[in-house]
Amino acid sequence: MSTIARAACRVALLAGLLISPLAAALSGGTAAAQDITLRVHHFLPPPSTTHKDFIEPWARKVEAESGGRLKIEIYPSMQLGGKPPALYDQVRDGVVDIVWTLPGYTAGRFPTIEVFELPFMAASAEATSQAAQAFYEEHARADFADIHPLMVHVHAPGSLHLRGDPVKALEDLKGLKVRAPTRMTNAALEALGATPVGMPVPAVPESLARGVIDGAALPYEVTLPLKVHELTSSHTEIGGERGLYTAVFLFAMNKARYESLPEDLRQVIDDNSGIALAQQIGKVWDAAEQPGRQAAADLGDAFYTIEGAELARWQAATADVMQGWIAERDAAGQDGQALVAAARALIARYNGE
DSSP: OOHHHHHHHHHHHHHHHHHHHHHHHHHHHHHHHHOEEEEEEOSSOTTSHIIIIIIHHHHHHHHHHTTTSEEEEEEOTTTTSSOGGGHHHHHHHTSSSEEEEOGGGSTTSSTGGGGGGSTTOOOOHHHHHHHHHHHIIIIIGGGGTTSEEEEEEEOSOOEEEESSSOOOSHHHHTTOEEEESSHHHHHHHHHHTOEEEEOOGGGHHHHHHTTSOSEEEEOHHHHTTTTGGGTOOEEEEEOSSSOSOOOEEEEEEOHHHHHHSOHHHHHHHHHTSSHHHHHHHHHHHHHHHHHHHHHHHHTTOEEEEEOHHHHHHHHHHTHHHHHHHHHHHHHTTSOHHHHHHHHHHHHHHHTTO
């Protein structure tokens, strides 16, 4: 072999040695970029409607639409640590990628969206969830500026689930310790004469069993996976077109994590966010009310509905709660009455009124 040929061979070999590791690194980097795992954290158990009928199907849909490039791991029942009120900070700080939680678990921190938790505001979960999402997009973005909300929604209007006889009148509430999920529901129960006890929903079963509380304000949907129907004996429901209360939920992603995704994967997330998702989960929560109620009926529990003149008494008794919230928003530089009017108009629109 000539000197020139031998030199050419050495150059080719050297080039191959240099290029192969680079090519492997680039190939491995591309594969790594396409295999992104997102961790979802929430506080309810796997049998809950939220886990099995909302988050699980959502995760599998996102995975499929990403062509397998996104992997979603779900951790229910606070498996990654902390208490439910810590979930917002966990997603803000990047401890987890996505959470499902209640803004109301940290009282007063997210005041604008509280408008949907005011007494006798909520219609069905489907209508009110869409209204809440639309309201967030127009009026409440500033409350959640340090995260990336995927969707806000509400549960179906809640009822009172009690260890003793059903509440049939305002007088029956006096002296009763009743669990409530949020600041506004606490205020409503206090206005009605009860002693409100704020606590995250996972604490309710033990509190009922130990007699720490006499009852709880809950949608029927969540009573079933937590077995609240086995710890109570009566249920007071609210008649009329608007429920006594609901609670706002937040499904949200760490902002930096979302922004770090490739554009096409961000689009997959966007396609599975927003008002269509709010409507979907609203329907799920509405549909889940009947199985929860039936489980209590099967145990022979007592049921009572507040309606007519008695319902008017409850509405009058809680009117100051709304006025107090309006005054708070006015003092904070917002127009409280305009926010209430906007929320009501959106609920009426999505309720087909």
